[in-house]
Amino acid sequence: MTVRRRVQRLNLVENDSVGADDEEDLPVVVVMRAGAEPAQVAEVVEAIRGFGFVAHVSEGMERTVVGVVGSAGGRDEVMQALLALEAVERVVPVGVPYKLASRTYHGGRTQVRLGPDCVFGEGFTVVAGPCSVEDEDQIVRTALAVRDAGAKALRGGAFKPRTSPYSFQGLQEAGLRMLGAAREASGLPVVTELLDPRHLEAVEPYADMFQIGARNMHNFELLKEVGRSRKPVLLKRGMSATVEEWLMAAEYILSEGNARVVLCERGIRTFEPGTRFTLDLSAVALAQQLTHLPVIVDPSQAAGRAALVAPLARAACALGADGLIVEVHPDPPHARSDAQQQLRFDQFGELMQDVTRIAAIAQHEPR
Numbered sequence: 156m157t158v159r160r161r162v163q164r165l166n167l168v169e170n171d172s173v174g175a176d177d178e179e180d181l182p183v184v185v186v187m188r189a190g191a192e193p194a195q196v197a198e199v200v201e202a203i204r205g206f207g208f209v210a211h212v213s214e215g216m217e218r219t220v221v222g223v224v225g226s227a228g229g230r231d232e233v234m235q236a237l238l239a240l241e242a243v244e245r246v247v248p249v250g251v252p253y254k255l256a257s258r259t260y261h262g263g264r265t266q267v268r269l270g271p272d273c274v275f276g277e278g279f280t281v282v283a284g285p286c287s288v289e290d291e292d293q294i295v296r297t298a299l300a301v302r303d304a305g306a307k308a309l310r311g312g313a314f315k316p317r318t319s320p321y322s323f324q325g326l327q328e329a330g331l332r333m334l335g336a337a338r339e340a341s342g343l344p345v346v347t348e349l350l351d352p353r354h355l356e357a358v359e360p361y362a363d364m365f366q367i368g369a370r371n372m373h374n375f376e377l378l379k380e381v382g383r384s385r386k387p388v389l390l391k392r393g394m395s396a397t398v399e400e401w402l403m404a405a406e407y408i409l410s411e412g413n414a415r416v417v418l419c420e421r422g423i424r425t426f427e428p429g430t431r432f433t434l435d436l437s438a439v440a441l442a443q444q445l446t447h448l449p450v451i452v453d454p455s456q457a458a459g460r461a462a463l464v465a466p467l468a469r470a471a472c473a474l475g476a477d478g479l480i481v482e483v484h485p486d487p488p489h490a491r492s493d494a495q496q497q498l499r500f501d502q503f504g505e506l507m508q509d510v511t512r513i514a515a516i517a518q519h520e521p522r
């Protein structure tokens with residue numbers, strides 16, 4: 156299916172309003188080496204035609220460039236084949252490879268709705284809850300507390316991606332049932348991590364939004380699976396992924412027909428050992444310019460320390476992020492995962508007061 160048809164199928168654009176149509180889709184410019192012979196240029200043109208594209212030759216004083224246009228598909232393959240030709244110096248793609256996620260192809264900003272009171276991309280939307288679901292009392296109490304403080308959705312992991320196989324792996328199916336009880340008690344929609352396509356059937360009834368964790372951002376089969384589901388997806392940025400790779404991961408989900416994707420920056424690996432990860436707020440601002448999808452921030456995984464969570468949350472809000480996902484626990488020192496970074500209820504209440512005040516100013520900035 157062509158990009159244009161996928162865009163239309165997702166209803167991201169009106170029928171004929173796509174900026175570039177397929178004829179001009181994914182253009183590439185081939186820069187020949189200085190002094191390339193006419194026969195070598197002809198070889199490039201032939202290779203381009205062989206892939207089903209159209210070649211436009213432009214001869215300059217010193218060198219020749221060849222434009223590659225057309226809707227044949229397989230831009231990467233044609234680029235690699237052209238680079239292998241001796242007289243070719245560079246092959247430069249024009250435009251972005253994530254057409255469905257790109258803001259250029261979409262009139263406005265997308266809103267992702269989890270329920271009547273929880274919309275990402277409208278105001279500042281906060282998701283909160285423990286790192287892991289530990290028992291029913293813990294998750295139900297937390298759900299009620301974060302709801303009363305202003306959170307619009309509940310987080311809690313039942314399947315946990317842990318660095319060590321000996322660490323607590325989550326309560327799994329039992330944890331899902333507890334999330335169901337917390338949803339029932341609080342009325343909050345539930346955001347929970349899907350680790351593996353094999354868990355989809357078990358997780359789906361309890362998740363109002365699938366969380367795809369940082370460690371799974373490159374798990375393309377999982378991305379395709381949630382793309383085929385009809386549940387919204389919270390897509391964390393991989394800890395060493397570029398913004399373009401992150402948007403391409405979103406593209407995997409969108410291209411399967413699921414348009415309800417929210418991006419989440421959660422910190423990247425840098426040389427700094429003082430924080431668990433470095434919260435890349437530049438990437439949030441950049442992503443908001445590049446994509447129409449909402450972009451939220453997870454200050455908890457980035458900070459790795461409770462005392463840093465509120466300052467990072469305030470910065471994210473001031474920057475104009477679309478929301479937060481924050482770890483909150485009734486008794487952080489006794490949490491079974493990420494104890495050091497979870498907020499107590501009173502700390503979360505203060506954070507909510509701060510971000511509410513900041514959002515009143517920041518969210519009025521036109522974007």
Ligand code: PEP
Binds near residue numbers: 367369391453456
């Ligand atoms: C989490 O939210 O608890 C988590 C494991 O997040 P990430 O995938 O960002 O590390």
Ligand code: MN
Binds near residue numbers: 492
């Ligand atoms: Mn965690």
